[in-house]
Amino acid sequence: RIKLKHGSHREGKRTDSVMQKWRGNGLGQFIHWGLYAIPGGEWNGKQYNGAAEWIRSWNGIPKSAYDSLIYKFNPINFNADEWASIAKNMGAKYVTITTKHHDGFCLWPSKYTSYTVANSPWKKDIMKPLVDAYDKAGLDVILYFSIMDWNHPGWRYDIKTKADSIAFEGFKKFTRNQLIELLTMYPKAKGLWFDGTWDKSWVKQAKFADELEAEMRKLRPGLIIGSRFRADEYGKRHFDSNNVLMGDYEQGWERKLPNSIADVHGNDWDCVMTIPENQWGYNKAWKGHIKSSNELIEMTAKAVSLGGNFVLNFGPKGDGSIRDEEKKLASEIGDWMKVNSEAIYNCEYSGLEKQDWGYFTKKREKDKVYLIIFNTPVSGAYRVKLPAKTAIAKSYLLTNPNMDLRVEEVHSNEYFIYAKPTTEAKPFVIVLDTKKKENNGGNNYEKAK
Numbered sequence: 001r002i003k004l005k006h007g008s009h010r011e012g013k014r015t016d017s018v019m020q021k022w023r024g025n026g027l028g029q030f031i032h033w034g035l036y037a038i039p040g041g042e043w044n045g046k047q048y049n050g051a052a053e054w055i056r057s058w059n060g061i062p063k064s065a066y067d068s069l070i071y072k073f074n075p076i077n078f079n080a081d082e083w084a085s086i087a088k089n090m091g092a093k094y095v096t097i098t099t100k101h102h103d104g105f106c107l108w109p110s111k112y113t114s115y116t117v118a119n120s121p122w123k124k125d126i127m128k129p130l131v132d133a134y135d136k137a138g139l140d141v142i143l144y145f146s147i148m149d150w151n152h153p154g155w156r157y158d159i160k161t162k163a164d165s166i167a168f169e170g171f172k173k174f175t176r177n178q179l180i181e182l183l184t185m186y187p188k189a190k191g192l193w194f195d196g197t198w199d200k201s202w203v204k205q206a207k208f209a210d211e212l213e214a215e216m217r218k219l220r221p222g223l224i225i226g227s228r229f230r231a232d233e234y235g236k237r238h239f240d241s242n243n244v245l246m247g248d249y250e251q252g253w254e255r256k257l258p259n260s261i262a263d264v265h266g267n268d269w270d271c272v273m274t275i276p277e278n279q280w281g282y283n284k285a286w287k288g289h290i291k292s293s294n295e296l297i298e299m300t301a302k303a304v305s306l307g308g309n310f311v312l313n314f315g316p317k318g319d320g321s322i323r324d325e326e327k328k329l330a331s332e333i334g335d336w337m338k339v340n341s342e343a344i345y346n347c348e349y350s351g352l353e354k355q356d357w358g359y360f361t362k363k364r365e366k367d368k369v370y371l372i373i374f375n376t377p378v379s380g381a382y383r384v385k386l387p388a389k390t391a392i393a394k395s396y397l398l399t400n401p402n403m404d405l406r407v408e409e410v411h412s413n414e415y416f417i418y419a420k421p422t423t424e425a426k427p428f429v430i431v432l433d434t435k436k437k438e439n440n441g442g443n444n445y446e447k448a449k
């Protein structure tokens with residue numbers, strides 16, 4: 001172990017109730033909204049083929065033209081309650097909302113820059129109605145904040161000269177002021193989701209960032225901050241130089257999922273995911289592979305089966321409305337969650353060996369295991385291997401708890417559960433009530449002949 005002053009200050013999962021609640025959320029909504037939603041990936045009839053929220057970085061749009069989009073921000077169809085109800089009906093338990101993306105435009109009336117909603121035709125604060133609407137709908141709010149800020153004159157990608165260093169000191173103060181401002185103006189926020197922290201200029205600020213994280217945690221006890229915020233004094237990010245997770249959960253799973261429990265190193269984590277291949281902000285072109293609700297439900301199940309949360313991104317249009325394709329997916333996911341969310345909420349990694357038919361989840365602090373079935377074997381038999389001391393007390397479809405399913409013990413601690421797949425091509429859930437095995441090792445079920 002090497003001595004670190006600015007490495008991780010905590011090992012293992014947080015056990016406090018705020019983190020327990022976060023851990024049990026299972027499904028969240030991400031919102032990417034800002035000036036980039038106005039061009040929507042297109043400028044002067046030309047398509048930007050990168051991610052729409054990065055259009056400012058494209059040489060197809062003059063930077064000054066992009067920056068002047070502030071004078072076009074007037075989302076007449078913005079309805080915070082509608083966004084919150086879409087998320088609630090999808091079955092999301094929390095939302096992560098961009099307060100400021102890389103372009104530096106602030107969705108709140110920050111005192112520390114003029115590049116905010118206050119100086120747009122809209123004039124009003126966007127964050128307050130959003131935080132209040134999601135809170136009223138019963139969803140926790142996490143604030144996304146990009147450290148990298150293309151609008152601030154003090155931003156630098158690296159610090160090479162004395163002038164860079166002086167400019168960046170001003171930028172650091174500005175950043176600290178904005179973060180304290182956000183936590184003060186929106187005290188209901190449960191956490192911060194940091195982005196834009198990969199450049200050398202910020203990676204070199206181990207001491208400053210460590211002290212800033214401490215200041216934020218002191219101001220907001222219980223605040224949830226992920227592994228992406230700060231690097232240690234050797235520039236190590238996400239995991240410090242002793243390979244200990246930075247922050248409260250791992251934020252490395254962007255548009256990808258871990259494949260096995262070994263990939264998550266016993267940490268909390270979230271996976272943030274786009275519906276198209278790689279568009280976070282609104283893009284007029286709804287092209288390439290658009291994930292179906294079945295795919296997104298499977299990603300949610302996989303994430304929860306490996307002890308993480310799945311956070312699905314929505315990119316509202318420049319006028320503040322949410323596109324129909326996203327609303328349709330949210331309601332399809334919600335239809336499934338209305339029936340099956342018992343296998344998602346407050347569930348965790350089961351410790352059981354993955355089987356081909358789908359994913360196991362386990363209810364926290366309960367002897368209840370869920371089989372979320374995506375691939376029905378032609379045999380109609382679902383294989384389950386249990387630890388030696390665990391027996392099956394009861395097995396049934398989540399949608400029909402009064403009808404016991406046939407269970408056959410094919411070897412010791414290995415069973416086939418027989419169930420007819422549901423008629424429509426949608427995943428379904430088998431529940432196992434487990435119990436400790438009596439010492440005679442007897443099961444209630446027939447032994448293999």
Ligand SMILES: Cc1ccc([C@@H]2N[C@@H](C)[C@@H](O)[C@H]2O)cc1
Binds near residue numbers: 195254
């Ligand atoms: C290379 C790269 C940088 C930043 C991103 C940002 N992180 C996502 C959560 C979005 O905000 C995207 O713009 C994505 C890829």
